[in-house]
Amino acid sequence: MGAIRYTHLPSVTTVPVVGRSERYPVRRVYCVGRNYADHAIEMGIDPRTDPPFFFCKPADTVFAPEDQGEVLEVPYPPQTSNLHHEVELVVAIGEGGRNIxxxxxxxxxxxxxxxIDMTRRDLQLAMRKAGKPWEIGKTFERCAPMSAICPLHLCGRIDQGEIALTVQGQPRQKSDLSKLIWSVSEIIADLSRLYTLRPGDLIFTGTPEGVGPVVPGDTMRASIGGLATLEVKVAAAEADEVAA
Known part of the structure; x- marks a missing residue:
């Protein structure tokens, strides 16, 4: 059998860190589903009987601005006509462990x-209705834009504060982190009973109510009190390309 030849080797995804020259290497991306009661209700789920759950995104779907004020771009993904925004607090793990x-x-x-957890909502709902995994609704290229990471010693513990998102300057999502069904500490403890957490793991902690569609040309502005604002523009779909 001949040797495998690569045109290039995949690079490690890294995210800028506020106030530091070194970057945060991304290992895994965990996401929490239905972690705000009002969002669960708008998705047709009773939060009292269906608690939050976990799913993952590939590390290479994460990207962040290199400079303050930079507007990121998310190409409109294929096979969807209902692309949604979901603003979330992201927690970066610095010390790993099990059964924390x-x-x-x-x-x-x-x-x-x-x-922002970008979601192909029509594909997600179709898979959910059919009782199939809905990864194709949650995972595609550049589906996990995020801001630079603010280290804990600079921003302190974040357990409450406004979380919001606007589209073209119009309010869409607005809530408070204190309304998380599972707190950040509970999420970390529960995840560590399922997986061994390690430095480099990111946790998208869930989105509040008000999720909705965006189209090419729309600019989203996501904000959380005490953290940098994230601006993301939806670009036109990328041209089809045949891999060599």
Whole structure:
């Protein structure tokens, strides 16, 4: 059997860190589903009987601005006509572990960022209705834009504060982090019973109500009190390309 030849090797995804020259290498991306009661209700789910759950995105779907004020671009993905925004608090893990005590979970946090979980809602709902995994609704190129990470020593613990998103300057999502069904400490503790957490793991902690569609040309502005604002523009769909 002949040797495998690569035109290039995949690079490690990294994210800028506020106030530092070194970057945060992304290992895994965990996401929490239905972690705000009002969002669960708008998705047709009773939050009292269906608690939040976890899913993942590939590390290479994450990208962040290199400079303050930079507007990121998300190409409109293929096979959808209903692309949605979901603003979220992102937690970056700095110290790993298993079966982490909830009382010490905050000690495992490296920092925080603002993220948007972009979602092909029509594909997600079709898969959910058919009882199939809905990864294709949640995962595609550049589906996880986020701000630079603010280290814990600069921003302190974030357990409350406004989380909001506008589209073309018009309010879409607005809530408070205190309304998380599962707190950040609970999320870390629960995840660590399922997986061994390690430095480089990102956790998208869930989105509040008000999710909705965006189209090419729309600019989203996501914000969380105490963190940098994230601006993302929806670009036209990329031209089809045949891989060599």
């Amino acid at each position: 005590d909830i009382r010490r979970a905050h000690e495992h946090i490296f920092g925080y960022a603002v993220g």
